[in-house]
Structure formats: structure tokens, C-alpha cells
Amino acid sequence: MSTPVIAAAVLVLSLQLAAASRVLNHGGAAPDANIAAAGGACATAVSPFGYACEEHEVTTPDGYILGMQRIPRGRRVTGGGGGRQPVILQHGVLVDGMTWLLGSPEESLPYILADQGFDVWIANNRGTRWSRRHVSLDPSSRSYWNWSWDDLVVNDMPAIVDYVCSHSGQKPHYVGHSMGTLVALAAFSEGRLVDKLKSAALLSPVAYLSHITTPIGIVIAKAFAGELISDFLGIAEFNPASPQVSNLVRTFCRKPGVNCYDLLTSFTGKNYCLNNSAAEIFLKYEPQPTSTKTLVHLAQTVRDGVLTKYDYVRPDMNVAKYGQADPPAYDMSAIPARFPLFLSYGGRDSLSDPADVELLLDDLRRGHDGDKLTVQYLPQLAHADFVIGVCAKDLVYNDVVSFFHRFH
Ligand SMILES: *[C@@H]1O[C@H](CO)[C@@H](O)[C@H](O)[C@H]1NC(C)=O
């Protein structure tokens, strides 16, 4: 999932559910320890379903070593991955690539794509479980966490795309959810990657965040955009499992007007087709850490109503970084008109609110080639449905597959 609030949302939700499940589990070992002991994501989540799976490593220009999982072919196919069309899956904030793998092969996007003949590559953001290494920095240091999502635009995405291109010998397609769409849109708006990808499917697309209406979202966004968080956590890891963050969440939930009882709903909107066990399975693997700076950056977007690079707030620091007192804007109408885009958004999504998606669509429709822009509006869906909903195959993924086939 993802966004400013998405992040915070998922985080809070997960904390509450995690607390509950810890009680149920009589305080067993931390899930991460069990998962790490079982091997990588391939061994933990993919191989048990009978799919081939490879672990890969991509090093970014600024030294982060990112884990990727490749599912090179479908379950019933034998032989190499030769000639199959690669697809990169990019998750949102505060989760990792395993978020795509929580349902059955019949319901989950990576397996559906593999079974449809695609060569599937699952990315994991820097700082999450499979991507915590760096050529010289340690994740316990402040310098390791000194980045916002701008750095994913400039460093991680291009490194991932180049790696997949060079391994498969073909231009990949891209699928992003939530912050995975934000990073892509920001990159495309600067002309990055549009010549290296065949197309992009953006689920719960995020570029504007001014219509977030849930009280908890607003409270959290204000806190992240303000001094509170900067002083408190500064340039640091934002680990939802840490005691500081749990305390913060408890404080948020005591604010008037904030109801933390049904957090999943209050954050993501009322999801339409989550399996009853989805929350429990989700908590087995998520949430995952990100940098505090990323959450501050997302909160700035909520506050300011425009999408810009990270605002250092102090004009001298912005000048040092950008050569101007205010951070430069990402201009969505600058996305090249010929680049094939598929956008799917839900009417009940309170993170990627339909009103905000429509602002993005206004920007895109102004100049985009009509036959290169496919838009799907699903009034019944909310944020989490697009990744872990049992109805996503019928409502969304089948159309993503047809869209990709159009641009082979
Ligand atoms: C973070 O990066 C900036 C440059 O972008 C640098 O000025 C600052 O010293 C760094 N802080 C830490 C703690 O690494």
C-alpha cells in the first residue's frame, strides 16, 4: 500500500493488529526472525506453490543493495524464461514485495502474470526486509536513512529497470501500487524510464493527496509535516515495530475525532473483497520500515496540495540542493504523451482518493495520446483491494494483462 497517510495508515493498522496477534500467539518469536530463518522470499512464499523462483540483487548508484525475486515462468511451463515479456512489480510504502504474494496463486498478481506467460520481477524498496544492505553504510546509522522517495526516483527505479532489461534482453512493463505509482509518475514526468519501459499499470495511483479525509490521516499528516516528527525521529529509520512508533500511534488514537477501532477501514477505505484471513496473513509479513524522511515528504504533499521534491523547509538548504528557495514541482502534464499508461482506481479508496486521482487524470488527459491512456474506475474498491483483494483478478488484473498484450 502507500502514501503519506497510507503509510501511516497501514502502519497504525498493522501495529494494532500486530499487538492483537502477539497476544494470540502468546508472544512467539518476531515474524521477521522466522521468515529470515526460512530463507528468502522465494523459499518462504513462492516455491511452496510450485513456481520457479530466483533471488536477485541490484546495487543502486548510491550503494543500496536491493533484493528482487524473479518468477520466470508459470507453474505448468517448463524450460527457460527465454523470450517471455518481463514485468516489474513495485509495492508501496511501509510494505515490501511480499505484499503481492499473500494470496493464493489463483488470486495474486505475480502468479497470474507468470501463468499468463510473463517473466515476473518483484522489487523491494531500500530499507525493507530483503533490501537492508548497503556497500558501506549500516542500517543502524543515520546516514543509511538519509533519503526520501525522490531518491527512489533517481536511483532505485532506474537501477531496477536497467537490471531487468539486461537480464531479460527486453524492455519490461511496470506495475505499481500506491507509492509505487508515485515514484513512477515522478520519474516519467522528468522523462526518466519512458524509453526503457514498454508501459506502466498504476493501481491506486497517487500524485495528489489533498483530498484525504480520514481524521487519523489528517492528524498524522500534520504531525509528519511539522516539527514533531523531525525533532523526534529526524533522519532515521521509521520502523513501525519500534516502541517510539507505538507510543506515537497511541497518542494519535487519543486525539478527539480519531477512531482507531476499525483502522483498516478508516485508513484505506472500506475494502470490498478482502479474504477474512487477509489481515492476519498481512501481519505475518508486514509492515516494513521506511525512512522518516519519506513519510515527511508524503505528508508535505498532503499539506501543500502539490507534488514537489522534498522540502528542506530552510531556504538555504533548498538552494543548496535545488538552486532555488522552494523545491521544484513534478509536473504530471510533462509525462510523454506516447507512453502507454493504464490507471485503475477505486471509489472507496480513502488514501488514493478518487478526487485526487481525477486531478491527475486532468493533467494526463490534457495532452496524452488517447490510445495510450486506459482508465478503469471501480466504484466499489478501496486501497487494499488492488493488492490483496480476492476479486482483483476479475476486476483489475485481467485488464492489466490485456493492456500489456496490446503493447508487446
Ligand atoms: C544527509 O544528506 C545531506 C545531503 O543531501 C547532508 O548534507 C547531511 O549531512 C546528511 N546527513 C546525514 C546524517 O547523513
Ligand SMILES: *[C@@H]1O[C@H](CO)[C@@H](O)[C@H](O)[C@H]1NC(C)=O
Ligand atoms: C481465504 O484465504 C484462505 C487462507 O489462505 C484460503 O484457504 C481461502 O481459499 C481464501 N478464500 C477465498 C475466497 O479466496
